[in-house]
Amino acid sequence: MPVLEDIISTLDDDAAVKEVRIGPFWTAVVSQRCGLASSMFAHGHHQRVPAPDAGKLTEKTAWELVQEVNSESDMMRCIACSAINSILQVDLNRCVEINAGSVLMKKAGNKKVAIVGHFPFIEKIRQVASSLWVLEKRPIEGDEPAEKASEIIPQADIVAITGTALINGTMDDLLSYCRKSSFVMVLGPTTPISTVWFDYGVDMVLGSVVTNVEDALKKISEGAIFRQLKDCVRLLAIKR
Incomplete structure (x- = not known):
């Protein structure tokens, strides 16, 4: 995935993972900031383990979670994309x-x-x-x-x-x-x-x-869809 690989190549920082939350609609990784990604995984038979290190993800760094971006597990790819957003430096002056x-x-x-x-x-x-x-x-x-x-x-x-x-x-x-x-x-x-x-x-x-991490995590854990997170986030854009 060249575009994603190129985005990853711009990540200069790493940080300890403080929290990983996986709700039915949103996945969050908290390191330098709280990064979000959609929860895009199906619940199938339990012979396959979607998150092999469940319970130990906060022992990893954000960069280690980013490396799961090519995982065969849908869940781990969601976590990886959240981790990218948790350490990506966003130029707020351009937004x-x-x-x-x-x-x-x-x-x-x-x-x-x-x-x-x-x-x-x-x-x-x-x-x-x-x-x-x-x-x-x-x-x-x-x-x-x-x-x-x-x-x-x-x-x-x-x-x-x-x-x-x-x-x-x-x-x-x-x-x-x-x-x-x-x-x-x-x-x-x-x-x-x-x-x-x-x-x-x-x-x-x-x-x-994300502007209110504690509130966002609580809502994600309780099944919030995105419009229920509106008071926890800023919607930002950059243009060419």
Whole structure:
């Protein structure tokens, strides 16, 4: 995964892991900061151990957890992406505080829009876009299967890709399908807020920074979805 490898290569710091929380929707690693990633794993038969070092993860450093980014375990890849966000140096002076839905509403008017992943603003975008495709690995009514990405994304004027594509290993392919003339966004709390994305044709990167770690961890442990974390995070963006 070249884009993820390049982001990892910019990590200058390491830190002890203070906390690892794995909730049904969000995974958090606390080291220098609290890093988030989506919890993207299925509960299957228990013969396979998704987190071999469970109970000992806080004995590791954040950098050691980052090395699990290519693990065969979905859970360990989620932890790795959280660990990246826990030690990534975000240039706050370059960031603007804005949410992805607002950006898309301004840009999507009479445009062809492809969104990879499900977001709460999709129906609003549908009202203003000339065409809207939603690509999903688990499609619901109105969605397109993720397997059609190579067919759909090249048609889009605006492409918004969930940062969770880093976890399932599809990000590089998805970026390769984008036209050079398209406006490309990567978004969601899993997304590392890094300028490396701009080397891969991304125009805007939208992620989050946790501002209240204790409250965020409690809510994650109790099954919070992202809108229930809104008072614990800042939604930040950088653009090319």
